[in-house]
Amino acid sequence: MANQHVTRIVLASRPSGMPAAANFRLERExxxxxxxxxxxxxxxxxSLDPYMRGRMDDAKSYAKPIEVDGVMEGGTVARVVRTRNAVFNPGDIVLSHSGWQSHAISNGSDLKKLDPGEAPITTALGILGMPGFTAYAGLRNIGKPKAGETLVVAAASGAVGSAVGQIARIFGSRVVGIAGGREKCAYLRDELGFDAAIDHRSSDFPAELAVACPEGIDIYFENVGGHVWSAVFPLLNDFARVPVCGLIAHYNEGASNGQDQLPAVMRAILRKSLTLRGFIQREFADQRPDFYREAGAWIAEGRLKYKEDIVDGLENAPDAFLGLLEGRNFGKLIIRVGS
Incomplete structure (x- = not known):
């Protein structure tokens, strides 16, 4: 193993508000x-995903924060280079959680072999990976879409949101996507078949959303929070379900920001019999076999499509991640680390 080196990106310091390039450091050993x-x-x-922003803080959460000077975490697809493990052979392609680095050492317990002949290996980080399963689990267990209902999904052109909308349409729901910019909205309507797509950057966004949802909203898949939630909230129907997957608009905020909306939200929960349920996809791990079977069939039938935004070079991961938090990516954001 002489002269084998690893390049890695570590958390140099904890951010205050929006992360910056100075919060990351590239190392080689x-x-x-x-x-x-x-x-x-x-x-x-x-894979680059919004949840990584939360791991950069040391606040109490559902997962342990990244230590300062520790490797930034993340899902990866890797090739076995050398092995002293009887289960894995050189050349095997595996799904791992090795983080922001060019090489990693594993004992094999956290690896899943991938068959490149079944699907492009990048899909294990997107539509057939954590984001796709997040969409599936949140809809199946909390959203519970029904034919004829109206579902609204925020960050609808992203890896999770695009899957949410398409799966809901498969179940017969009417789907309204919220995205940033005309290009993303056109993609939702023209490529993915959403019934409507609303640009949250529009000056008339709340009114345009109301027009797109004339019978109110039965399911709102929350990925954003902020002004998007403010526009959705008055439109929620009685017995509406709200799977809370992410709150990207608030990840860079402190403990308190703006007007306290809790009293109004609590009154609506009571008056409208709303269901708001936060979730982490691993809660539903026993449903992964169902997901792989159903999603694989939907992809083969052309009913579940996906878009990947691939950036070359590990050294470009920090800038790409900052762009993700600002909505610059278009599709599932992936860094191509090695050839």
Whole structure:
């Protein structure tokens, strides 16, 4: 293993508000020798996702924060380079959680073999990975879409939102997507078949959303919060369901921001019998076999489509991640780390 090096990006400091390039640091070091049972992985693709912003803080959450000077975390697709593990062979392609680095050492317990002949390996980070399953689990268990109902999804052109809208349409719901910009809205309507798409940057956004939802909203899949939630909230019907997946508009805020909306929200929960339920996709891990079977069939039938935004070079991950938080990406954001 002589002269084998790993390039990695670590958390240099915790951000205050919106992260900056200075919060990241690129490092390079020699890879140590493998112990019995270990595997050396070359990272091919790295997934960038909004949840990573929360891991950069040390506030109490559902997952342990990244330590300062620790490798930024993230899902990856990798190739086995060397192995002292009988289960894995050189050349195997695996799904791992190796983070922002060019190489990683694993004992194999966290790896899942991928078959490149079944689907492009990048889909294991997107439509057939955590984002796709998040959409499926949130809809199936909390949204519970029914034929004829109106579903609204925020960040609708992203990896989770685009899957939410398409799966809801498969279940017979009328789907309204919210996205930023004309190009993304046109993609939702023309490529993914959404019934309507509303630009949240429009000066008339609340009114345009109301026009698109003449019978109110039965399901709102929350990925954003902020002014999008403010426009959706008055339109929620009695017994509406709100799976709360993400709040990207608030990730860079402090503990308190703006007017306290809690009393109005609580009154609406009572008066309209609303269901608001936060969730983490791993709660529903036992449903993954169902997801892989159904989503695979939907993709093969052309009913579930996906878009990937691939950026070359691990060194470009920090800038790409900052762009993700600002909505600059278009589709599932992936870093191509190795060839």
């Amino acid at each position: 020699t890879v140590r020798d493998l112990a019995e049972g270990e595997i050396l992985l070359q990272i091919l693709y790295l």
